[in-house]
Structures are given as C-alpha cells and as structure tokens.
Amino acid sequence: MGIVSEREARLALGCVVEPGTPQVAEAVAEFGAEAVWESLLARGSQTVLARRAREFRAGPVAEAAAAAGARFVVPGDAEWPAGLGALDGCEPVNEMSGAPLGLWVRGGGDLAGLAARSVAIVGSRACTSYGETVATELAAELGEAGWSVVSGGAFGIDAAAHRGCLASRTPTVVVLAGGVDTAYPPAHAPLFERIAEQGVVVSELAPGQHPTRLRFLGRNRLIAALSQGTLLVEAAVRSGARNTVTWASSLGRVVMAVPGPVTSALSFTPHRLIRESEAVLVARAGEVLELLGPLGTRSVRPPVVRRPTDDLGPDELRVFEAVPARGSLSAGELSLRSGVALAGCLGILDRLADLGFVVQDARWEWRLPPRPRPPAG
C-alpha cells in the first residue's frame, strides 16, 4: 500500500504493531512514521510483521472508522493531548513504553481540552459498595469543579467514576483496550454511548480490534498519561489498577489513593501506597484539586465544628477547664489550678457565670451548671 502522509503511515503502523512497542516508538520518533513504514515494506522479509504490513489495506479500516464515527488524531493535531509526550523516554513499565502512534477518538468532546483538566480514577472491578460510592461522589464533585474523569470503562470503580462525572454534566474520557467501536465489557456499550455524546471514547487500536491482556496494560499507560494525576479508589493486593498507578509514578504525575477500612482487602493497595509515600491520601474532591490545581488557587479547609467555648479568651478557657467535672472549688483554688492570677480569675468567673458556663453555690464555690458537660478525654 502506498503511503502519502505521516498521518497515514502512523495509522497503518498502528494497525500492524502492538501498542507500547518501544522499538517502534523510538524509530518513529527518530525517523518519522513514513520512513519506518516504507522500510517495513521494503524489507521483503517473511516475518509476520512484514507480511502484515504488505497485507495491510487502509480501505477497510477507513470504512470501519466511518461506520463508528471515529477520527484518527496524531501529534500536531489540535486535539492531540499534550500529556502524551511524556511517554517518550519515561521509565518503561511491563517492557512497554512510548507515546501512541495515533489515537482513535469517537464522541462530541475535545480530547485535548478534556485531558488538560482531568483526573484518572481507577480501581478494582470487584469493588465494594463503599468504593463505588466514593468513586461516584469524588467524580461528581470533580466534575462540578470542571474537571473531567479519565478511566478505563471497566466494571466497578471505572464505571462508577465515569457515571459520577456524567452525573455532574461534565464530559468524561474512556480509554479502551480494543477498538472504539468494540465495547468491552459488552454490557457497558450503553455507557460508552452516553460518554460519546459529550465526552470521548479513545483507543490506540483501530476499530474492530479486541482487547488482550497486553493491550490492557498498554491502555493503562494512556490513562495515566492523558490525566494530570491518578487516583486509586480500591485495589486488592494484585490489581490491574496498580499498573496504572505505576505508570503515573513513572510519568511523574500526581498519585493519590483513597483510604478505607483496614478490614477490607480492597483497601490493601491504597493503604500500602500511602504508607510507602507512593500516593498521597485523599478523602475529598477538594484535596484532589489542591494537589492538581494551579498553586494557591485552592486550599483544603477542614469542616468547621463550633463549640461553645470557642469564643472564650485563653485565660477564660483555662479557668473554665480548671472547674472540676464534679464538685466545686473556690476561686483561689481555681486560680491555682488554672495558673490565672486571683484578681483576673474573679472577673473571669463572673463572666463565665454570665455566659452560663459555671454557677456559684451556697458556699461561694464554683461548679459546672446542673447539666454538666463531659470533660474532654
């Protein structure tokens, strides 16, 4: 087949070599896709790769793409996500590396725009209802803040994250390990249709291709590279999601993990990553945004819990805290126990009585009001 452009060469190469083959990515980066493709055809060898290259026909792929409504995006295109460049030259994971030759994209969203402000949320397929709830809610809150969710469309955490994002009316990005017209798992075909309406369905593989284990691993590197950071919600000791986290680390992206009950096997990997400082603990969408957003534009504040004593000055608080849980004490004793001089202590006790914190008894001693507050333990 005669190749007339770099774009067509990338498309053709992507159809005959497996995703994440480092040698191909390196050769393309050095010589260009056209040259690599021509050399493959010129060899005349009987290797499977050469034979596949010779047998490649662009027509059927173009037809399948047209039927699926898929476009092919390559470096230099406006829709090419800037984050993918980091895949060239990063530490390989599972002997894979390299930016994709091109991406098949289906849907109404702009991939580059969505990816530029996105968080990958990944986790176990066999998640708990806790994990599902947390993934959905975090994704919805991130969506409300204008951040897209990138995930793999699998059962469990992936689907919950996509659905949470959709619920906030924010486009989401699903990256598949097969063609963008080939729903895997098949049960998620309707979900992928919904995603394509406003967001995008993305794959390195041409329409019609099916996922394999290696393709899942290659797909994981795209999830990590497309997003600004990867958030792990639930994962047992061994998990495919752990692979995405390794990619995010290798790419220097922010790695986050949601803790859970220590009694849950599905919190093992998040806890281990946090404990070993490979991931930052996040419990709320605000904490994710604090890590990913422009410096200083957001800050995480703990929920404010007001106590009646919050309005007391430091000396007033010390005197109040010296009042025993049961029984009463003289002002002199309270002065001693609180370390506040007696003169000041007398005025403070009167103010505390006005505010209802203490009462004076018949012997002029001070005690807590009839319904005592429990002492701080």
Added chain:
Amino acid sequence: MGIVSEREARLALGCVVEPGTPQVAEAVAEFGAEAVWESLLARGSQTVLARRAREFRAGPVAEAAAAAGARFVVPGDAEWPAGLGALDGCEPVNEMSGAPLGLWVRGGGDLAGLAARSVAIVGSRACTSYGETVATELAAELGEAGWSVVSGGAFGIDAAAHRGCLASRTPTVVVLAGGVDTAYPPAHAPLFERIAEQGVVVSELAPGQHPTRLRFLGRNRLIAALSQGTLLVEAAVRSGARNTVTWASSLGRVVMAVPGPVTSALSFTPHRLIRESEAVLVARAGEVLELLGPLGTRSVRPPVVRRPTDDLGPDELRVFEAVPARGSLSAGELSLRSGVALAGCLGILDRLADLGFVVQDARWEWRLPPRPRPPAG
C-alpha cells in the same frame, strides 16, 4: 509539715500543684523537690499555693494510698519509666510540660518494664463499631507479640484497646486524670480492677483526686511519654486524642494512625495526620511493630495471593497475555503481539497448552480454553 526526703517532698508538691506546671518542674529539676517545698513553706505568703502547702498533711494521703494499695514512684526508683525524662525540655503543649513529680501506681505489673515495650492506643470516646473492632484487634495482636497497650481508660477506643490487650493475656497500663482509687468514668471501675491484677493503674494525682479538663490534658502527656509510640484509631475534627498525638510528636515518638472510610467523620483526624505526614498509616499490628521494634527484626510482608500464571516465565507470560480474550490467533501473530521470537513462541505455546492455559483450534490457531479467564483490567 517537716519533709525528710526528696521522695516525700515530691509527694507533697504533687498534692498542692497542678500536673504539668512547667515552673514547678523546672525548679525541681534545678534545686530538687526538698528545696522547692521548703521555700514554699518559708515564704509565709498568703497565696493559695503557700496556704495549701502549709495546710498539707501527709497522713491522710498515706492512708488513702494504703487503702487503695497504691505506691508512689519517683525518679531513681527501679519502677520509674525511662521515657518520662523526655518531658523535661520538650516543646510544651497547652502551656504544660515537665516530667511528673512522681507517679501513683496501683497493680501487680512493673510500670517501667511494661512501658519500655508499649504502644499508646488512643481515639474517640464516641467511636464506631469499626474503630472499636480495629482497636481491640490491634491491641490483642500487639499483646500477643509481647507489647503492652497504654491508654486512658475512657469509653470507646481506650477501653477497646485495654480489653484487646487483656484478651491476649498481656498486662496493660491505664493512665488516669484523677486518683488511682477514683475510677473515671465510674462505669469502668471493674475494667480498672482487671487491669490492676496484672497491669498497672497510674496517675500523677494523689488518691482521692478528681479529674478536670486540664488534668485530662496533663494526663495525655503521660500516655505519650510512657509509650514508644502513639497510635490514633478514630478521632473527629476535634478530639482529646489529638492532644495525645501532639504530645507524641513533640516528644519525638512514633505517631501512627489507622485509616477508615472517608465517609466517616471519625476518620477525619487520622486521615488528616496521614495526609500531612504527621502520622504513618498503619493497618496491621505487624506494621506497628515494624515501626517500633528493633530495626530489622521484623518486616511487613503483604499477604501472598497466588495466581495460576505465577509459575510462568516472563516470555511465557507475555505470549499468554497476547492471546485475545475472544477469538484465536496464529502463532506468528502471537509472536508479533508478544514480542517473543517465533521459534521460542512455538515451544511456549505447546507448554502453555500442556498447562491448560491455551488450546489450539482446528485452524491451528491459539485461543483461551472454553471457560475463558477474564482479561486483566
């Protein structure tokens, strides 16, 4: 009252000044307790402190101590815990600091011996059943490893930790904010009796004294100082247990926290401490021991999960992972997808077939066996 020894002077001073008064601790460290006590009596002033010192009588305290079966332990005694020394000169918390003048101890255990190999487990009084379960189980596992639990005997996490330790037949240490004969909360009197049988009930305050808010804060510094590290199990945004953690940090002890569901308000403070690197995440007793035990004597290993593919070599695994989830491929195609040279690939496919990982179909192509394994996601 005439004081005849440093021990009696410490006992008397401890009866008239509040725990954790830094000026007193400093004066005692510099001049000795006898000199401080004598100067207090000599002043002849009308301050509450001077009057209390003049009015102090050792007899009733000795009687109460005898009735309670309590001994008074001071620095230099074999039972004086070495860890308390760090309280002199450490960063003050809540304007308190200083080692205790002495400790009232009740029970059959040896305080110094127990404290030398102990973990403080603290947390919310209004804990969840999750927190209670985790505190009990961690304490029991630590107890089985020969480590005592130090805590404050409060409702919730404290009591769960003491009970877990007792369940492992290991003595536990409860540090009270009132006298060792004055159970607080009163409902825990039977628990404290059980603790006293093999372990110890400890307080800075003389028998008969009642807790106050400030005394709880002073007590927390003892929990942190007696133990090798402090483990926080559950605590809401504001919590007394947070104060113990601050003491442990200030003393340079190991601070640990147990994560929980992010949907639980009681996991807020543990998560925040972990997120801000003030505490190390621990999910298992082995992880606590790894942090506290002698270096290198213990290591944390993740639970081992075996998969059928664990015995495959790297090339075998790559070939196996190249086999599609559905459909079949030729050996040449699998060689290409796996990156394993065709000659090697043929032998590997035969071995994989022998092991039941793949089957060959009528067209000599390779596929997964009839009951396919789901691809890794």
